[in-house]
Amino acid sequence: MMPPAIAYPIPAPPREGPAPWKPDPSRCALLIHDMQHYFVDRFDRTTSPGRALFENVTALREACLRQQIPIVYSAQPGRMSRADRGLLRDFWGEGMTDDPASRGLVFPSDGAQVVTKWRYSAFFRTPLATRLRSLNRSQILICGVFAHLGCLLSAADAYAHDIEPFLIADAVADFTAADHAMALHYAAKACAATPTTADVLAHLT
Template sequence: MPRSDGASGPAGPQGATALLIIDMQNAFFEDEKLARVQQPLVGACNNLIDAARRGGAPVIVARTEHLSDRSTWTLSMLDDDQGFIFEGSHQADVLDGLRVDGLETVTKTRDSAFFGTHLATRLRTLGVERLVLAGVSTHNCVAHTGADAFAHDFRVSYALDAIGSTNDQYAEAMLEILSVEYRQGIVGQAEAEALLG
């Protein structure tokens, strides 16, 4: 996947950049493919968090959580009659080693961190105009959050070294669409850290 800076439009003053860490929770790393890259992803996310803290950039952690009473379940969960990542469960816990203590959290029940949450309002209150996205999975929650960020007029960069997927082919196709059609940047670790600094 080619990397790009996602720049577009006329030059001008920019608002703040925030880091959004998505679904770095035990449940998603039950998948064998993600389990194999868990430690590198945790390390890359921690480096982004450290860069954001040094640069004074906001960091928000988006977590998926469902209620066992089925009221928050997606259509596929209802169709399969199988719940997932319940509130208070080990599945819902953030991965060991991810340094998110004290960081603001958004709890979501759908792929996009914007759906049914206060995220857009919170980002605007913080003066944020650009997001660096990290976490899992690239072609699901990360991509849907990025697409919704575009709809809410936030510029987005994907920290390629800090995102993971259960399907490389889907991930590459989705990132290409987001990069070309939405003009969203695909950046390496150093570039992502620089955006937050």
């Protein structure tokens, strides 16, 4: 079963890793990862990391809407069959139901594409990579939950598709500060840039 989230200060982003990439409005898309009530309602929006998560995802989303940068949402379907849930069941149990109150996105999709997610990575069994190629987008900005699970694995899969991933350090949240920090440090060393929201907004605007 999913553990409860705890309050913790957002870890400082790691020192700049080997990736020299900078967000480019003409090349990037925004992935708002699993911002469904089932996952994010466990965070207190008045304290860290919940407050930073909601404020920074909101700022990124609004900047991308203004700049007409594509936005993609990932969302789990709820009430998966045993076959569809696979090994997730052994780690996390049955998962969310198909109750709209649980499955619903925190932010309105505004006509943006919503990819149905089956495993940690938003690229697994989804049209995300094809969608990005069709839009001539070779960068992906990743925000949402949970940092060391779907956000990190989506960044690693983007890297495998030669799409430059940005795991935005203070626009993701996790169960613990240690999980959050681990995701950032692994990403910075192995597969992604890890800028802050302010860093990204400076390049987008």
